[in-house]
Amino acid sequence: MLTKRIIACLDVHGDRVVKGVQFAQLRDAGDPAALAQVHAQSGADEIVLLDISAANEDRTTLLETVRRTARQLFIPFTVGGGIRTLEEAAAVFSAGADKISINTAALADPKLVTRIAERFGSQAVVVAIDAKRGENRAPWQVFTHGGRRATGRHALEWAREAESNGAGEILLTSMDRDGTASGFDCELTRTVSDAVQIPVIASGGAGTAEDFKAVFWEGHADAALAASIFHYGLRDVGDLKQSLKSAGIPVRWPC
Amino acid sequence: MVAIVDYGAGNLVSVQKALDWLGQDSRVTNDPAEIRRAAKIILPGVGHFASTRALADSGARSAIIEQVERGIPFLGICVGMQWMLEGSAEAPRTPGSALFAGTCLRFPETAKLPHVGWNQLEISPGSKLFRHVSQSSLVYFTHSFYIPLNKWTVASCAYGSSFSAAMERDRLFGVQFHPEKSGEVGLQLLANFCAI
Numbered sequence: 001m002l003t004k005r006i007i008a009c010l011d012v013h014g015d016r017v018v019k020g021v022q023f024a025q026l027r028d029a030g031d032p033a034a035l036a037q038v039h040a041q042s043g044a045d046e047i048v049l050l051d052i053s054a055a056n057e058d059r060t061t062l063l064e065t066v067r068r069t070a071r072q073l074f075i076p077f078t079v080g081g082g083i084r085t086l087e088e089a090a091a092v093f094s095a096g097a098d099k100i101s102i103n104t105a106a107l108a109d110p111k112l113v114t115r116i117a118e119r120f121g122s123q124a125v126v127v128a129i130d131a132k133r134g135e136n137r138a139p140w141q142v143f144t145h146g147g148r149r150a151t152g153r154h155a156l157e158w159a160r161e162a163e164s165n166g167a168g169e170i171l172l173t174s175m176d177r178d179g180t181a182s183g184f185d186c187e188l189t190r191t192v193s194d195a196v197q198i199p200v201i202a203s204g205g206a207g208t209a210e211d212f213k214a215v216f217w218e219g220h221a222d223a224a225l226a227a228s229i230f231h232y233g234l235r236d237v238g239d240l241k242q243s244l245k246s247a248g249i250p251v252r253w254p255c
Numbered sequence: 256m257v258a259i260v261d262y263g264a265g266n267l268v269s270v271q272k273a274l275d276w277l278g279q280d281s282r283v284t285n286d287p288a289e290i291r292r293a294a295k296i297i298l299p300g301v302g303h304f305a306s307t308r309a310l311a312d313s314g315a316r317s318a319i320i321e322q323v324e325r326g327i328p329f330l331g332i333c334v335g336m337q338w339m340l341e342g343s344a345e346a347p348r349t350p351g352s353a354l355f356a357g358t359c360l361r362f363p364e365t366a367k368l369p370h371v372g373w374n375q376l377e378i379s380p381g382s383k384l385f386r387h388v389s390q391s392s393l394v395y396f397t398h399s400f401y402i403p404l405n406k407w408t409v410a411s412c413a414y415g416s417s418f419s420a421a422m423e424r425d426r427l428f429g430v431q432f433h434p435e436k437s438g439e440v441g442l443q444l445l446a447n448f449c450a451i
Contacts, residue, residue, distance in 0.1 A: 001374070001375060001413065002370065002372050002373075002374045002414060003372060003373045003374065003375075003393060004372075005372050005373065040438070045372070045373055045395075070268070070269075070272065071272060072272075072276065074272075074273060074276070074435065074436060074437070074438055074439075074441060074442060075395070075436055075437075075438055076395060076397075076433075076436050093268075094268060095268075096268050096269070096272065098269060098301075098436060118303075119302075120301070120302060121301045121302030121303060122369065122399075123301055123302075123369050123371065123397040123398070124301060124302075168369055168371070168397070169371060197364065197367055197368055198367065198368065198369070199367050199369075199371050199372070222367060222371070222372065223372065252373045252393045255393065255438060255439075
């Protein structure tokens with residue numbers, strides 16, 4: 001049976017991993033290559049590295065970080081943040097990424113998804129969507145530029161468009177939940193996951209193992225991503241997977 | 256030296272990193288002369304079946320087939336495995352190498368596609384490729400087209416129904432999953448291939 005994936009996310013600024021709390025207030029949490037190894041050994045199914053420095057501030061540093069992190073990592077490795085062109089994507093792939101994640105650039109130029117997919121395959125293109133509901137159960141809106149800019153687009157409609165443009169997966173972040181540790185937004189996740197045929201990775205709000213169970217059962221997520229809960233010794237991936245396995249969720253554990 | 260055949264698509268870096276880790280000398284190449292000098296050949300692959308057309312254009316295709324006929328061990332990964340068949344529904348006008356009979360089909364639309372993630376293998380006893388790999392091991396897949404079960408299947412996997420996760424005949428090997436991305440299990444499998 002296809003297992004549910006637990007994806008460890010490293011938010012990187014410059015060449016250091018930082019913790020994102022609702023896209024602000026950053027704290028240092030270490031070296032990306034070392035942390036990726038720790039997560040892989042403790043059972044993470046994939047690693048995502050997101051460059052959260054101002055887009056394209058310093059591509060050389062990012063590429064070096066990707067190269068260093070990828071060198072001894074033998075599980076899937078996704079890199080996102082500031083990729084605006086096919087050439088920039090190609091540079092990230094040749095530094096060792098298996099997939100790239102694009103967000104702002106995909107909205108500015110939806111056919112960028114198609115161009116990268118045509119060259120590297122759909123399986124290599126993850127479209128990241130930052131969605132926020134706000135008040136009164138309004139439709140989820142898509143934000144770009146690290147959550148700072150509203151696009152006026154509906155998350156559901158954009159997810160469908162990204163799929164038809166050739167995205168292989170969707171990384172769906174609830175901005176309402178991100179950094180709150182109050183649980184994933186299962187309603188958002190289920191709405192998008194049921195509307196597209198490609199896998200959906202839930203992100204934003206993970207705090208406990210119960211949150212992961214809920215997003216797999218109620219949210220219909222194919223994978224779930226977490227950053228902060230893993231960084232400070234609150235829980236490692238192995239503990240989390242043990243708990244999911246006991247609850248009857250298919251996971252790769254032990255591994 | 257292991258030749259990792261480049262056809263302009265996909266992530267060749269990952270396969271080479273895994274061989275580096277195993278202490279195996281490898282070369283990423285599309286040069287037929289280099290392929291003819293190789294002790295082993297790996298054809299990696301992610302992306303579209305049509306991209307394998309570049310193998311014919313560069314002359315790599317005939318170099319690979321010659322080497323296989325001489326008994327040089329060959330491993331096809333993902334689209335590289337699919338290329339070992341006669342063709343694929345993904346690109347009906349692009350011929351495969353026909354090292355094995357059959358064609359690749361698309362998964363029915365009833366499941367999420369692509370089939371992405373870690374899924375379980377059912378391994379046949381006696382496979383050279385799977386020596387020291389535990390029954391029911393999980394490996395990483397990412398694909399929308401599959402090879403049906405056949406008499407060369409040495410590992411199967413279920414996604415909707417069962418398909419060929421690995422095939423083996425003499426010194427010809429193919430895996431639908433990505434050993435270079437499948438942790439310890441994948442490294443063991445690559446080590447087995449390198450030791451043949």
